[in-house]
Amino acid sequence: MVKDIKTNEFEALVLGSDKPVLVDFWAAWCGPCRMLSPAVDAVSEQMTGADFYKVNVDEEPSLAQQFGIMSIPTLLLFKNGELFDESVGVLPEADIKAFVEKAL
């Protein structure tokens, strides 16, 4: 299971990681987010070269604001402490994998 992270952990875990990091912005009331999350979980178990985290936009609105999230689910991909790419909307497992692989 991909771990939910808090605003105060973001810098160390995401920006400070030496691996590419995929962050799934989601909320409990968002149906498509609940479709995407199990697919992200599955990809996280197959890929050891990247880290995976989730951000609950209800609990961490400042993170959502910081990255200008206006639609969920949104996947943000970070590399070397910087935003590398983003994807809005639901993606199947294979596409999530391909998305993360771009940063490897």
Add this chain to the structure above:
Amino acid sequence: MRDLIIAGSGPAGLSAAVYASNAMLDFAVIEKFAMSGGQMLNTYEINNYLGFEQVDGFTLGQTFREHAEGKGAEFISDEIVSIKKIDGGFKVVCAKAEYDAKAVIYALGANPRKLGVKGELDFAGRGVSYCATCDGNFFRGRTTAVVGGGDVALEDALYLANICSEVYLIHRRDEFRAAKYLRDKVEKNDKIKVLYSTEVEEILGDRKVGSIRLKNGEELSVDGVFIAVGIEANSGLVKDLCELENGFVKADESTLTTCDGIFAAGDIRTKRLRQISTAVSDGANAVHSVEEYLIKK
């Protein structure tokens, strides 16, 4: 070779799964995501499905799924890439594996249609949305616009009116297609400004949506645009096997398509009324037709 593959796990596919279990068919449901429900997952309030006075789409979808699972239906989480005719049935080719079956119930439903205006794709996720219940909260206290005139557009406008300071409801015709009770609610809602006979020309902004320009030249300042202009059937996988009509798979209530052995259920098929209840009905009809087909075979 299985008797049946059910493609899709919206209400049509799940209803078919329940009936196929009762018919003791050897079958599996293939779904793109391990979370069932189809379009209803985006619906915040459903009040017309018999037995549920008021329920959200996610909960109802899960209830349907638990029913199908309880019957022993097998679910495969994979994306269908193609469907091919083979000796004695069909080969359903997926991203991870292939499955053979004598018959296929095709119930892949539909997705929101794009409006097709300049700026729409550029601002997707930057103020342009196709799911008010997903993204409405990002526009708390802001001004938004909803484009469309059907049930979904009016439901979206009413949902957003609870969150936003002002909601424009833009419709190209001079009256709404939506149900009467929704039209009444919209009319009584002070926050919703209805613009009839109005079309969007372009969505504008700097990194995110700032305004929309209408075909009449007027420009509305908005922070978000929610598009609800109908649906587009996911019929691509059978377009070479079955006859389509406006993108929908041609089939009547029997769900029989022009391709022997493929049955079209739910929003995917040509029909007058696309509702959860009519999709559920299709699932039952499809299995009945599959049984007849397997006996004749």
